[in-house]
Amino acid sequence: MLATAWFLDNAWLIPLIPGVAFFVIILLGKRLPMKGAEVGLASMAASLVLAVGTAVQWIQRTNDAGEGFVEPVVRKWTWWQNAGIELSIGQHIDGLSVMLLFLVTFISLLVQIFSLEYVRGDRRYTHFFAALTLFSAGMLVMVLAENTVQLILGWEIMGLCSFMLIGHWWEDEANSRAALKAFFTVRVGDVGLLVGVTMLYFGSNDWAVEHGYGSGFSIRGISAWALSGDGSHQLLLWTAVALFIACIGKSGQFPLHTWLPDAMAGPTPVSSLLHSSTMVVAGVFLVARLYPVFWEGFSIPDSSVNLIVVIAGITILISGLLAFVQDDIKKVLAYSTVGQLGYMMLGLGAGAWMPAVFHIFTHAFFKCCLFLCAGSVSHSGSHHSFDMKKDMGGLRKAMPITFGAWIVSSLALVGMFPFAGFFSKDEIIDNVGHNGYAVFKWIALVGAALTAMYTVRATYLTFLGQPRGAAAGEHHDVHAVHTGDAHDVDSEPALESVHDAHDSHGPRESPKLILVPIAILAVLALGSGWTNPAMAGESWHNFAQYVEPHVAHGEEHAEEAAGEDHGEEAAATEEHATEEAAATEEHATEEAAATEEHATEEAAATEEHATEEAAATEEHATGDAAATEEHDAEFPTVSHAEFKWVPNALTSLAIVAAAIVVSFAVCAALYGRKDRRLVGLTERVAPLRWGYTFLANKYYLDALYENVIVKAVAHPIAKAANWVNQNVIDGIVNGTGRAGKEVGEMVYRSVDQTLVDGAVNGSGWLAEETGEGLRPLQSGRVSQYGGLLFGAAAVGAIVLVIINV
Known part of the structure; x- marks a missing residue:
């Protein structure tokens, strides 16, 4: 055991450093040599060093504990209390948080390195790095949260930053609409988070205080209370429902997934970071962190269906189908993320906590790599276009490194052995079946086949076949290429003028600042799965040993x-x-x-x-x-399926391999040879045309939300607000104005004209009349003055006589 555990004790510095860096970039960034980018890079590098140190000390701590319970490292400071309610801020370090601290800082650093070249010359270069740095800080705050209030803080920081980054090029209306759509859609889910946290507080507070956890906001206290049996099952059920609604919005699950593909309007580095290790992973993390609440609330070990697995199963299928009708390469990857998040949720809903968390880890590497490869293609191969059909094709020769990294990450995505995705996704599928959710196991296998098929389609259209459009050297205006949807934009126009000189040479490999992060991520997409290979003995299961909580009673x-x-x-x-x-x-x-x-x-x-x-x-x-x-425990006892090549793993591999072969054959015939039997098939056959239209319109969910729900809710509210404005607010304002006018007129007539002017005019008249009366006395005759003096003396004498009598 280490004599000191400095990194574990001071892990709170990991989010603090990029948080401070954000303010430094905003205040001083434009005056710095690299316009603030160096501050963002330095902050993420420093946080990564601290995260690695924390991971090393956590591993040593776990090794020293052996098979015993590994107590999380919790530090907290009270920053506000009133009437017995105490709010604290601090850190909760365990295997889950250590894993995500490393993942977020590592991915964020690579994305910022990539961005140095990718957004060079951007109109808001400094603000981009500031928002990107704060985005990572928000995720780190949430990961380290010791209590649910701090968790909400990190959750909302990410929501704000996603709005800023998705709408980075807000001058384009489509980008502004996408940012607003993401913000409002996620806010709908966030209502569930606020309700759920409130219910948890009032349900667990007395128990948590009694058992030494501080308050009902404590994550450890909530977990222990949920498993103690002292809480009402109905309360846990509805709390779990409320919290999961928040996860549906944040992690792009059906039916609140519609914002995620539209978020591709932001710069590609934003898409990469958002889809790999921040924002969308937050919902999955929330379920994993408060897992006892969901475990007990949905009775996960005692049922074969619950809300989480139902939503996850639907999400896997609908996202896989939608990816087939996308021409924008980033939107294909976006729907892929929706599907992979569905797998994570499916694992958590079926009791496969460890495989689901492991899939967070492996997915971050290959999904980030795929997005950066798409950015590399746009930057150097397709003149800033993301349209696979119009401006790509045949790029494997011009961009061999990008192509190689794309293939490795794609094989990891579809779950082929020995790439990273196989070890995590296959474990989810096996454990879902093992835990009694057999129907959802087959849904997951169908989803794996769909994933393989649309990935092959995207690969063929981008890198194989004949070059088309910009990939063939044809430059055209891609500033706002729409596909019939006001939200669909498949270009990054703000960067076009900056890199035109580079593009004048035609498609070629990207610069090193773009390729180095891609290459590193490709290596991890190949090898990260070997940190927890299910087919090996327990001595190889390092990820599970250091991340999964050990249960103690x-x-x-x-x-x-x-x-x-x-x-x-x-x-x-x-x-x-x-x-x-x-x-x-x-x-x-x-x-x-x-x-x-x-x-x-x-x-x-x-x-x-x-x-x-x-x-x-x-x-x-x-x-x-x-x-x-x-207390008894802070984490439930979960079971793990025994790995079997036959039939489990080989069945999955066979399905994926068959899907790859079939999809490649269809793509070669449709896009390569232009087989007449396939070209225009969806137009000639009515059922296929209807199906394609249904998918192209994204199940009409946007139409439902915007034309039905929003109109049904927003329009009456708007009408009511207008009536209140016109009749109440304006009535008060107008009435006040009229009353003021009447009072003014009354004051003018009664006070000003009658009283004030009357007094002034009366005093003038009195002075005038007095002057007229006294004027005869001013004659200038001495005799007259003498007579008046004599008369006055006589009057005075008479008065004296009268007084003295």
Whole structure:
């Protein structure tokens, strides 16, 4: 055990660094030599170093625990409390968060390197890197969340950044519409998150406080409460439904998947990051993180159908069919992402937690690689067009590295052995059947065949056959190429003028800044599956060993947690020390039976370990001791299907191989030889024409949402708001204006004209009349003045006499 665990204790720095970098780029980016890109790159590189250090120390921590329970590393700080409600911010480090911390930082760094060349000269270059950096920071905040409030914070940061990045070229109306569509569609699902978190708080708060978890916002407390049996099943059921609605929106599941393909309006690096390791993975992560709630709420181990597997099954099938009618290469990949997210959800809904999480890991590499390959083709092969039928074809010779990486990642996507996707997706399919969800296993196999077929179609149209349009050297205006849908844009016009000189040479391989990330991802698309090969022994299952939570129950849980080497989570009470001593004595006795020397070393290590634990923070230790002693588990006991080549793996491989062969033959006949029996078939045969139209219009879901639901909801609200504006607000404003006018007129007539002017005019008249009366006295005659003086003296004498009588 490490004497210190600095990286584990300070993992909160991983999201903080890119968060600070965002503000630095916004404030100072345009004054820097690389316009702020260097700050984004440096922040993601620093976060990656910290994530790798955290992973290394977590692996050591797990190895030291052996088969025992591995306590997560939880640190938190109270930042607000009122009337007994406490909100904290902190970190929750376990295998799931460690895996995603590495994945997000690694993928984000490669995407930013790719972007240096890809968006060079962009009109908002600095703002692009700022938003891209904050996007990654939001995902990292959510991954590290110790409580549901912090999880919501990271969740919403990503929602805001996705709006900014999808609408990066907002001058084009289609891009603005796509950004708004993504924002509002995801917001619909987010209502479920707010409702679910609220229900969890009021349902679990008393229990969590009593058992030392702090509050009903604690993720550990919620998980333990869900599995304790003390909560109402109905409450857990409806909470799980509310939370899953949020996951449907964020992870593009049916029926809220429609925003995801339209999000391709953003720059390709955004598409790559959004579809591989951030944003859309957030919904899957939420289910995986709060898995006990879904496990108990949907009774996953005791049923053969639930809401998660139904939605996931539908999503797999509809996305596979929609990918066939797309001419935009990025939209094919977008629907592919929708399908792969369906597989992840299917695994979680059927109790295959480990395969589903492993598919998050492998999918990130090959999906990011595929999107970057599409960007490479657009950048250097098709004059910034993404239209496979119009501007691609025959690019394998001009772009051999891009082509090779595309093939490797495509084979990983379809699940061919020995590429990464085989090890994760095949495990999902096997475990779904093993856990009693047999119908959904066959749905998953059909989805695998569809995936193979549309991937071959995209490969043929892009890299095989004869060059067409821009790939053949024909340059044309691609600033806004529409396919009948106001949202469909298959070009990146803001970059065209910057790279015209490069494109003047015709299709050729992309620069190194584009190829290096692609090559690295292609290697991982080939080899990452070998971190958890199901056909090998358990000693090879490294991913499962370090990522899947180990389940502990009752006293065994408390004893094993007491042996952990983390000061802030150690138990410092006398009772815990006694248990530690008992465990140490038993352990020492067992070791002594092996070799005396080994026992001595173990005892010394135990003594050092006890000293370190005694120095732990007492308050945190006491709370943690209460939590570990008084609850049963924080993660359910899941089963794992035994790997079998026959019939499971070979059946899947045979279906995929047959789909590849059939699809290639059809593509060669339809696009290569122009076989008359196939060309125009969907126009000649009515049922096929109807089916194609149905798919081309995306099941008319957009029409349903925009023309029916939005009109049914938004239009009445708009009319009501207009009535309130015209009759209430304007009535108040107009009434106030009229009242003011009447008061003004009254004041003018009564006060100004009558009182004020009357007083002024009266004083003037009085002065005038007084002057007229006194004017005769001002004659200038001395005799008159003498008479007046004598008369005045006489009057004064008379007055004196009267007074003195």
